[in-house]
Amino acid sequence: MTKLAVENFSFRYREDGPEDLKQINWAPTPGSFNLLIGSSGSGKSTLLKAMTGLLPQFGGAITTGQITLDDLPIATVAPFERAKRFALLFQNPSRQFAMATPADQITFALENIQTDASLIPEQVATALAAVDISTLANQKLMTLSGGEKQKVALATILALGSEYILLDEPFANVDPHARHELMHLLKTLQIEYGKTIIVADHDFSGYTTLVDEVYQLSNHQLTQTDASVLNACITANPFFPAPSRNNLSPLALIDVRIDMAGRNLLQSANFALPAGQLGLLSGVNGSGKSTLFAAITHQRSYQGTITWQGQDSQKIKLKQWAQLVGLVFQDALDQFVALTVADELTLSQQHSHLPDYWTDARIQRTLTQLDLAEHTNANVYQLSGGQQKKLQVLSMLIMGQPVLLLDEPLAGLDMDSMHQVLDLIQTSLRDNQMSALMISHQRIGLKPYVDYEISLHERHLDTGGTQ
Amino acid sequence: MTLNPSVLLIVLLGIGFPMAFTQSIVANTVVCCIALLYLITHHANLKTIGLVTLVSLPLALGTGWSFIAFGTGDVWQQAWLQVSRLFAYLYLGMTLTLTTKVKEMLLSFVLHLHLSPTFAYGLLAAFNLLPRIQRQVKIIRYSANLRGITYHLWQPQLYFKAILSAIQWSDDLAQGMASHGFSEGFPRTMTYQDKLPKWQWLLAGLLILIYLLLSLFL
Numbered sequence A: 001m002t003k004l005a006v007e008n009f010s011f012r013y014r015e016d017g018p019e020d021l022k023q024i025n026w027a028p029t030p031g032s033f034n035l036l037i038g039s040s041g042s043g044k045s046t047l048l049k050a051m052t053g054l055l056p057q058f059g060g061a062i063t064t065g066q067i068t069l070d071d072l073p074i075a076t077v078a079p080f081e082r083a084k085r086f087a088l089l090f091q092n093p094s095r096q097f098a099m100a101t102p103a104d105q106i107t108f109a110l111e112n113i114q115t116d117a118s119l120i121p122e123q124v125a126t127a128l129a130a131v132d133i134s135t136l137a138n139q140k141l142m143t144l145s146g147g148e149k150q151k152v153a154l155a156t157i158l159a160l161g162s163e164y165i166l167l168d169e170p171f172a173n174v175d176p177h178a179r180h181e182l183m184h185l186l187k188t189l190q191i192e193y194g195k196t197i198i199v200a201d202h203d204f205s206g207y208t209t210l211v212d213e214v215y216q217l218s219n220h221q222l223t224q225t226d227a228s229v230l231n232a233c234i235t236a237n238p239f240f241p242a243p244s245r246n247n248l249s250p251l252a253l254i255d256v257r258i259d260m261a262g263r264n265l266l267q268s269a270n271f272a273l274p275a276g277q278l279g280l281l282s283g284v285n286g287s288g289k290s291t292l293f294a295a296i297t298h299q300r301s302y303q304g305t306i307t308w309q310g311q312d313s314q315k316i317k318l319k320q321w322a323q324l325v326g327l328v329f330q331d332a333l334d335q336f337v338a339l340t341v342a343d344e345l346t347l348s349q350q351h352s353h354l355p356d357y358w359t360d361a362r363i364q365r366t367l368t369q370l371d372l373a374e375h376t377n378a379n380v381y382q383l384s385g386g387q388q389k390k391l392q393v394l395s396m397l398i399m400g401q402p403v404l405l406l407d408e409p410l411a412g413l414d415m416d417s418m419h420q421v422l423d424l425i426q427t428s429l430r431d432n433q434m435s436a437l438m439i440s441h442q443r444i445g446l447k448p449y450v451d452y453e454i455s456l457h458e459r460h461l462d463t464g465g466t467q
Numbered sequence B: 001m002t003l004n005p006s007v008l009l010i011v012l013l014g015i016g017f018p019m020a021f022t023q024s025i026v027a028n029t030v031v032c033c034i035a036l037l038y039l040i041t042h043h044a045n046l047k048t049i050g051l052v053t054l055v056s057l058p059l060a061l062g063t064g065w066s067f068i069a070f071g072t073g074d075v076w077q078q079a080w081l082q083v084s085r086l087f088a089y090l091y092l093g094m095t096l097t098l099t100t101k102v103k104e105m106l107l108s109f110v111l112h113l114h115l116s117p118t119f120a121y122g123l124l125a126a127f128n129l130l131p132r133i134q135r136q137v138k139i140i141r142y143s144a145n146l147r148g149i150t151y152h153l154w155q156p157q158l159y160f161k162a163i164l165s166a167i168q169w170s171d172d173l174a175q176g177m178a179s180h181g182f183s184e185g186f187p188r189t190m191t192y193q194d195k196l197p198k199w200q201w202l203l204a205g206l207l208i209l210i211y212l213l214l215s216l217f218l
Helices: A044-051 A079-085 A102-112 A120-130 A146-160 A176-193 A228-232 A289-296 A318-324 A341-350 A360-369 A385-399 A415-432 B005-019 B025-041 B046-070 B075-097 B102-113 B117-146 B156-179 B198-217
Strands: A004-012 A021-026 A033-037 A061-069 A086-089 A164-168 A196-200 A213-218 A221-225 A248-260 A263-274 A278-282 A303-308 A325-328 A403-407 A435-439 A452-457 A460-462
Touching (some): A021 A221, A033 A044, A033 A176, A044 A061, A079 A086, A079 B156, A086 A146, A102 A120, A146 A176, A248 A289, A263 A435, A278 A415, A289 A403, A289 A435, A341 A360, A360 A385, A415 A435, B005 B025, B005 B102, B102 B117
Parallel strands (some): A033 A196, A086 A164, A278 A435, A325 A403
Antiparallel strands (some): A213 A221, A248 A263, A248 A303
């Protein structure tokens, strides 16, 4: 059994910056299921990447201590030797593959660890079967859903034979059903294959019965806590009413139908967006929520009519349409136009539809509320995932389009940050009579903010609220 | 017969390099004909060949015209030489790019021409990213629209952002590859195998020799 140990380890990304990890000591028990928790920006990703040797190889520097693999410093072990012992599953499933199909990707990984060529086809098949995706073997990775991609990543790690499986928020882009499935798959791997599982996550639901040990990162330091912290946050899923049918916004869908690659995703959707309210668009992953947003924002084709004040929206040029319906992208980096936080906000302020509302003073106040005030000169690409989400939402709220679509604005946010962002959205909507529709897999904690719910279910847009 | 991509590359370079210096219209025309014949017998997409020819026609005419208008000596000979050279390069290049898949091509270079696997897999990953880059450019233009700005295709800001995204991806990709055990400078198994009989190298040498003789004496 391999022994992975973090010894008095401190790390920082920037030479003149603060330490991102401070004196971490951790030797995960072999064969255990560990959950690593901590607010966004607390250093969970950094720790996992350091434990797999990706840091400092890809940036930053160790300031004290070391991480060892069987008592050897991890940096002295070649990547192919490391991969046989531990592997990391990344947060963004689409960015970890070099090859075009699942079979090619797993073959590539097995070639890297110098598996005998004659054994590779069989091992590829076994790995795909273990996570139940044999049918996807030769499909293009680009066409798979988030959950399917994470299964491919997991199959690759299984094929490599890694004893430690580290997962960095692996469910951030995965629907609840696939999440449940993947979590139990991990448990099976622990029990039947003796793997050591380390998952970083801030959505605690479902872990209580699975985990052996819980670790918490706060103020860049690691402490072991007991599993009771997981229960504290779990409450029943809230229910939301149906959308109101009076006081409507100018946006409506009439008989909208969406096909994707010959497959029908949405059948005849009719919906008028209520004014001045925040709606929740729910539905399992792959049901077409983001695709519906893409249709509404004219980023993809659809049949039927999307109207603005009763007129066909296709008669409006994209440039103008983008000033009527705003979109908060799922991937924060897609949103940013400028390089620094300050430039990003100035840009929005210059083109804002609500210049009197978004004064310098209000923006400054909001930045403080969002814990972003200290980062105004920071490069947007260097912010943590959570900070990027906050900046992204704020930039679009300052723009102040009358209708705003938000695609997973809460993904990757811890509870505190989530409330900060929802508070901000709610206040801006109320003060300016804007209308918004939000996609979120996270339901817990939404009760005080969400006015109504519509859901995409088996190709139908259900506007009856939660039954 | 199908030539191995590595052999095709050697033929390409072996003929392409001297072609830049030789003065033989006949040799260039022969290259065009043989290349076209190879393309047609290997079921290359005729539409693509036609389109490439059509697009390069005005360029060829422009080049030819400039030699006729501003050249010295036998201007017609010079013009035809340039035009035939342009098409010879074009069809010669297509014999490789239109008849082989990128993956087969790169892995063949690794097997037979000592191309570094790091380079090959890096390039392969980049090719797999191409459709995503196209989509990204669309997203960048739309995200600018959302903020009240318009990026036209000729504006450098658009490409600056595209390059930023690509750098971000390349870093993620490098980490993903390392995490899946890819190690620079270490041996790795190659499951990809292709046929390269010795006669293909002989044929390559022969083709290059024939071109050199043709271009010297005709």
